[in-house]
Amino acid sequence: MISYSHFMLNNGLKVYVHEDHSTPIAAVNILYNVGSRDEDENKTGFAHLFEHLMFGGSKNIASYDTHLQLVGGENNAFTSPDITNYYITLPSANLETAFWLESDRMLSLSFDPKVLEVQQKVVIEEFKQRYLNQPYGDVWLKLRPLAYTTHPYKWATIGKEISHIENATMDDVKAFFYKHYLPNNAVLVVAGDVTVEQVKQLCKKWFEPIPAGNAPVRNLPQEPKQTAAxxxxxxxxxxxxxxxxxxxxxxxxxxxxxxxxxxxxxxxxxxxxxxxxxxxxxxxxxxxxxxxxxxxxxxxxxxxxxxxxxxxxxxxxxxxxxxxxxxxxxxxxxxxxxxxxxxxxxxxxxxxxxxxxxxxxxxxxxxxxxxxxxxxxxxxxxxxxxxxxxxxxxxxxxxxxxxxxxxxxxxx
Known part of the structure; x- marks a missing residue:
């Protein structure tokens, strides 16, 4: 059984705290309720592209990784058809650094054209290496649209085709961010050598000032029952x-x-x-x-x-x-x-x-x-x-x- 406490901020951010004082470590996990199923069919791969963009600098912090490494922290992220998940582990004594970093990029990215250009190239190279130039790498590019005719699971998380990433504009990026990267479209979990009151105070300081937005209403087309092989x-x-x-x-x-x-x-x-x-x-x-x-x-x-x-x-x-x-x-x-x-x-x-x-x-x-x-x-x-x-x-x-x-x- 995983014990937890729960509260919600005024801006709609759902927060869960799991206390474990066995080691002086904390984990900070923030899940955004957006995956590749939420993309426009003609602009796919954006959820995954954002996983990269979120590490390219935020409104007030140019280098996310540098500050985290200085306090002994590690981080990573992953995208699925359903969600995008970011996580940090660090010494619990340095917990506030994680709040500072995550809240700043929830508030706004830097939206630097150079960062977008760099990350587009990174994702395109990933597309080529992992999906096009690797044995069996294109299996899910072919299998998903065979299995799904209607539901947006019919394209892979990387996207339907490279051109969708190549043609992404800054306006496209900003629209995707301000639609999905909202406090009221996210779940924050803080676990480890922390207390509920400590997390509450840090949340009020760093996350509560971020304004809520109009959380997207998901109304996806449902996949009809398959009746023929x-x-x-x-x-x-x-x-x-x-x-x-x-x-x-x-x-x-x-x-x-x-x-x-x-x-x-x-x-x-x-x-x-x-x-x-x-x-x-x-x-x-x-x-x-x-x-x-x-x-x-x-x-x-x-x-x-x-x-x-x-x-x-x-x-x-x-x-x-x-x-x-x-x-x-x-x-x-x-x-x-x-x-x-x-x-x-x-x-x-x-x-x-x-x-x-x-x-x-x-x-x-x-x-x-x-x-x-x-x-x-x-x-x-x-x-x-x-x-x-x-x-x-x-x-x-x-x-x-x-x-x-x-x-x-x-x-x-």
Missing amino acids: RFLETQAPVPLDALYKVYHTPARYAEGFHAVDLASDILGRSKSSRLYNKLVKEHSIFNSINAYVTSSLDPGLVVIQGNLNQGISIEEGDAAINDLLQDFTQNAINETELNKVRNQAESTLVFSEVELLNRAMNLAMAANAGNVEWVNQEAEKIQAVTLDELSQQAKAIFDPNHCSTMYYRAVQ
Whole structure:
């Protein structure tokens, strides 16, 4: 259980405090309720671009990293389709430095044209290196628009295409910032060797003077139910043929999610999973294979992906997966298997929360999703999944008509 206190500032900033005085360290996590799903389809990649711009200087502070390093702090950030998250760890004695830095860039960025130009180049280079010039790097650039026809999950967080970042103007950047980077569109979690009263005073000093804005109302187009199988074939100079199969799943905090998550674990979480045992160890069809869920705040995907062994066709691998899924959905699932993955999932959760920063992030994620108490209900929900529920979800999810399949052929 993660203990916490909660209060809200006059400008709408939601603040959570988790006290842990075991070490003189503090974690400051600020989550903005904006991800790539909130972008204009013709101006994608902005949420990720902002992750970079936020480190390029704010209204009164030219160099964010320099000041943080001087007080022994570390920081980073990440963007997802659902959120953008910034975090700092530092000695608790220097906590106020984190408040000073984060509040200044929430107030306003420097909006220096040179910074924009530099970060555009950085993101474009990242796009090329990670997505275009890396083996299998473009998988999600192709797979997302196959799986999603309507919902903005149909483009990757990096963006649909490089031109959207290349053509970003300062007016575009300012409009995105003042629409989404608002105190009333954020969650602040302060964890570690701190007190609630200390955090309250620092919040009043540094964050409360920042004016609230008109928080965006999210009204995204919902993805219609998939009723027919979809297929895409592509090729590239990669080491091995690869196969990707995705199926639509409940949203991260929706009923049925944990059953689907555990079903994916039985299928492909580890080297004791069904896919690995049958298709890698026993029949040597795949060189590697796994299954996982995307855990999206809106309905997401369960993904099965594998690299074929030399001399095995993708069609043969696809047929083998389909046979295994048919057996999985039509025959009784073993109680021993379910207990194993339940305990694995719970132990992963428990061990992850040994780290202070992970506790802070998990609080922020649950609070942003709508109910901070969800963070303390995870283990219970995992253990509550029954064989009947898992079987029902598996039959509903792994319907061949709900599948999007991509063959990724290796060419020389």
